[in-house]
Amino acid sequence: MLAISPKLLLALPPEIAHEVAISGLRLFGRLPWRAQPYTCGKRTLFGCEFANPIGLAAGLDKDAIAVAGLARLGFGFVEVGTVTPRAQPGNPRPRLFRLPEHQALINRMGFNNQGVLAMVRRLDALRRRDQLAGTIIGANLGKNKDTPLAEAARDYTLCMEHLHPLVDYFTLNLSSPNTPGLRQLQHGDELSKLLYEVKEMQQRLGQGGAVTPLLLKVAPDLGDEDIERIAEQIVAHELDGLIATNTTLDRGIVAEHRLSDEAGGLSGAPLTSASRCIVQKFRRILPAELPIIGVGGISNVDEAQAMLNAGANLIQIYTSFIFKGPNLVRSLAQNIA
Numbered sequence: 001m002l003a004i005s006p007k008l009l010l011a012l013p014p015e016i017a018h019e020v021a022i023s024g025l026r027l028f029g030r031l032p033w034r035a036q037p038y039t040c041g042k043r044t045l046f047g048c049e050f051a052n053p054i055g056l057a058a059g060l061d062k063d064a065i066a067v068a069g070l071a072r073l074g075f076g077f078v079e080v081g082t083v084t085p086r087a088q089p090g091n092p093r094p095r096l097f098r099l100p101e102h103q104a105l106i107n108r109m110g111f112n113n114q115g116v117l118a119m120v121r122r123l124d125a126l127r128r129r130d131q132l133a134g135t136i137i138g139a140n141l142g143k144n145k146d147t148p149l150a151e152a153a154r155d156y157t158l159c160m161e162h163l164h165p166l167v168d169y170f171t172l173n174l175s176s177p178n179t180p181g182l183r184q185l186q187h188g189d190e191l192s193k194l195l196y197e198v199k200e201m202q203q204r205l206g207q208g209g210a211v212t213p214l215l216l217k218v219a220p221d222l223g224d225e226d227i228e229r230i231a232e233q234i235v236a237h238e239l240d241g242l243i244a245t246n247t248t249l250d251r252g253i254v255a256e257h258r259l260s261d262e263a264g265g266l267s268g269a270p271l272t273s274a275s276r277c278i279v280q281k282f283r284r285i286l287p288a289e290l291p292i293i294g295v296g297g298i299s300n301v302d303e304a305q306a307m308l309n310a311g312a313n314l315i316q317i318y319t320s321f322i323f324k325g326p327n328l329v330r331s332l333a334q335n336i337a
């Protein structure tokens with residue numbers, strides 16, 4: 001991967017570039033020494049020790065194929081997934097678009113993944129080989145496209161059961177815009193019912209051992225009332241943290257772009273202030289000790305610092321990593337307070 005420059009990858013069609021990068025990172029992960037995160041800005045949150053506050057956001061390594069290679073780039077944490085109980089192909093291609101003028105992407109991947117058992121096999125092998133020296137691993141969980149919303153909780157709890165001994169935290173992804181109806185689960189009784197069931201599973205799996213922290217990932221397209229209701233539910237169900245935000249459906253900033261009408265979620269620079277604003281609003285109403293991971297359009301030290309100042313305890317990147325490459329990880333990890 002390090003031999004493959006971001007410029008070369010950006011010359012390839014987006015999804016081919018993604019596949020080449022994942023293959024390169026998988027090989028990079030096979031090098032014999034253990035992957036070491038940068039150790040600057042250490043912090044302990046929801047019981048996990050983070051060597052630095054910079055994480056890779058979900059969606060890049062959906063199947064945990066390249067975890068060791070990604071860890072070698074120095075991330076403090078890597079979130080794999082979104083994984084669903086059963087393998088599914090996702091939406092038809094093309095489904096990933098670059099808007100370089102805006103340092104942005106539009107994607108409608110639709111949770112393409114090989115299913116939870118494939119992820120279990122890879123993470124199990126990684127743990128056995130003891131290849132990681134302190135990189136925190138999270139698993140981002142989703143529901144299969146053909147699982148009715150009323151049965152969604154079962155998909156999340158099933159993934160938890162399988163992955164429970166292998167990851168450091170779980171993220172409930174209720175905020176992808178590319179699985180029909182998924183975002184409805186962020187609201188009202190549907191949210192309450194789902195959180196009740198996943199919390200029960202978390203406690204059951206943790207009996208007599210370590211409880212795996214449970215985080216909720218939300219969309220940026222939320223009104224103030226939504227934010228208040230979600231915060232109430234997070235507290236009521238004693239979740240361990242929040243991740244804000246996923247991609248947006250809003251096209252305001254990129255409206256003039258020829259690709260702006262492509263369906264899917266927009267990420268990258270157009271999201272910077274919207275995600276920060278959502279983090280700020282949640283920070284004002286959530287208990288001060290409840291960790292928030294800020295994600296959305298962070299591409300340099302100032303933006304990372306601004307996200308932390310808005311109330312985030314950790315940050316994640318995705319789109320800027322695609323455009324700028326692995327050097328960004330070092331630059332962020334070594335320069336933010």
Ligand SMILES: Cc1cc2nc3c(=O)[nH]c(=O)nc-3n(C[C@H](O)[C@H](O)[C@H](O)COP(=O)(O)O)c2cc1C
Nearest residue numbers: 057058059082107245246267268296297317318319
């Ligand atoms: C191609 C692509 C695929 C993504 N897939 C997922 C996913 O499977 N699960 C998820 O929770 N977020 C997914 N995301 C959202 C990112 O994790 C992140 O929340 C969002 O892109 C905002 O961060 P960014 O502006 O740094 O990219 C995806 C984003 C992109 C660009």
